[in-house]
Amino acid sequence: MALYSKPAKIKNAVLAMAFLLEADIMDQILSSLADAITTKTMGRLSNLVKKLSTMAEFLAANDAQRAESTLTLKLTSETLAGVSSLLDAMASKFTNPPQQPIAPPTWASIAKTSASPQPATVHSHQTLTPAYALSTDDKICIQQHVLHNACTVLIKFNPMDDSAPTDPSVTGTSKLQDALNKMLKTLNNKQTSLNQGKDREIKVTTLKTHAIGLKIINSSVYLTEFDTTDSADRFQHYATEYWEVINDIFSNSLDVIDKRFNLIVRFIPCEGPFDPDNFNNLHTIELKKSLPSMSITLALWLKNPDLRSPKQSVASLKITCNNPKTTNDIVHGQIFICS
Incomplete structure (x- = not known):
């Protein structure tokens, strides 16, 4: 009986030792797996945090760029609103009924009416088309050119x-x-x-x-x-x-150059006392036409006086003004220059 019980105890002891070893091995394996999983997870989370930080910085820079673009668009909108109001104001001037154009005198009519001076007809050197005959697109183009010209200043040094x-x-x-x-x-x-x-x-x-x-x-x-x-x-x-x-x-x-607005006046007596080089003669035109003083800056004969024919009595005159209003006043009115 004693011999039978001793192997049984040894067997039980071996089984108990095996179970203990198995439990210890399982604990070691589970601990190793837990450490590996933890290390892997922390590495992935660290990369995710870096990506989130980079994304946050990108979004912050994008918001700043959008804010700057919004301010730029706002300033542009204000500028366009001012331009639109100026264009509307200028367009309203074209709604007035046009005046009937005055037929320019001919050389024959001047020869027949030498006793009384004839009004000199003024024509712009840029175009001979009346304003009322222009199309809507032409008027808009002229308005844009006039507006742009009025917003510029020429500086010389x-x-x-x-x-x-x-x-x-x-x-x-x-x-x-x-x-x-x-x-x-x-x-x-x-x-x-x-x-x-x-x-x-x-x-x-x-x-x-x-x-x-x-x-x-x-x-x-x-x-x-x-x-x-x-x-x-x-x-x-x-x-x-x-x-x-x-x-x-x-x-x-530094010198700010005055703008020049030129026009051509035809049939001006060239044998009389009128001298375009004389400032007093130009000032007299300003007084008679109620123009601002010093608004006519220059007047020149369109053709060299030395090249005139012996019997020529009238000639064309180029007048330069320093503002468009004076030029328009002269164009819409009449100038009488007696011989």
Whole structure:
């Protein structure tokens, strides 16, 4: 009996030892698997966190870019609204009924009526088509050209001046435009005024003079384009009133060139006392036509007087004005120049 029980105990002991070893092995395997799974999961999560951080930075940059684009679109919309209002105001002028054109006199009619002076008919040198005969597209094209011309100012300076701009590149022109706008903003702030509204509230009025383009014509001439006609006119005022500030940007030899609006006047007596080189004669035309003083800047015979025929008594005259209103007043009216 004792011999039989001893192997049984040994067997039970071996089985117990086997179960313990199996449990220990399973614990080791499970622990290793848990560590491997944890390490793998943490690595994946770390990569995911990096990707999320990169995505957040991209979204933040995208939001900033969208905000900047929105501000740019808003400024563009305001500029287009101002342009549209100016075009509407100019278009309303074409709705007035056109005046009947005056037939130009002929050489025969002038010869027959030499006792009394005939009115000189004025024609623009650019086109002979009456305004009322233009199509809608032509009128819109003219309005755009007139509006663009009214928003530009031609600046000239001596290229030999040491203080003149020397960088004709796009970057140099952009820097020059930024400096000009910065200076204009300072001058605008000086012109800030306080006005009392209808509700007796004090309102602060700040002028806006802003250059939207600067183009090099040649080494000594810049064409500056402003956002509105008021800005262009105000810059010319600043160039006269605060010339020392403007000169700091361009040069000490800065000169704002007046615009030239030319027209041709036909059948002007060329043997009488009228002399286009005499300033008093031009000033007399301004007084008789109620034109602004100094608005007629130049008058020249269209043909060299030395090339006239011996019996020629009338000739064509080229008149240059410094603003479109004076030119239109002369075109719509009549000029009497007696011999």
